[in-house]
Amino acid sequence: MTKPPSHPSPSAATLQVQAQYDTDCQYCRLMRDGTGPLERWLMPLVETETSIIYLHRDQFWPGRCVVALREHATELFQLDPAVRGRHVEEMIQTARAIDAAFHPDKLNYECLGNLVEHIHWHLIPRYTWDFLWRRTPWDEPHEPRLLSAAEYAARADAIRRQLTL
16 A cells, blocks of 8 residues: 655645556555446545545435545545645535535535545435434435436536536
């Protein structure tokens, strides 16, 4: 496993993230060559300065996305403050785009990492019609809502149009 790069605190305008991959990491594999177990569930939407934003293929919660750090790190405190700040800002901008495109009643933000050890955020729009409305999305299994290629494209475009990155 490679260590996260030691960045010299660049300004946001000059921030450069060089991808450092862990050969055993599912997110690193997906980012490096588009393969692995996550390929089944994540469709790349946008690559930003520090992140890759994915549309989750399970659209039970319309607009559900994942924002993954482009470099390999397992904890936010491991990141240079400028990289961490930019990554969090990109996640927030993605949340704003989801909110503008889909108008959920609430957005859940989850950065766990105990199953897949790579910094990534699950942005899960929540709706009052959801049978799991007052519970976490992980409380009970649900039938994944898979879409047609045209429906995925429409949802992806709706989010991209709202992104201000």
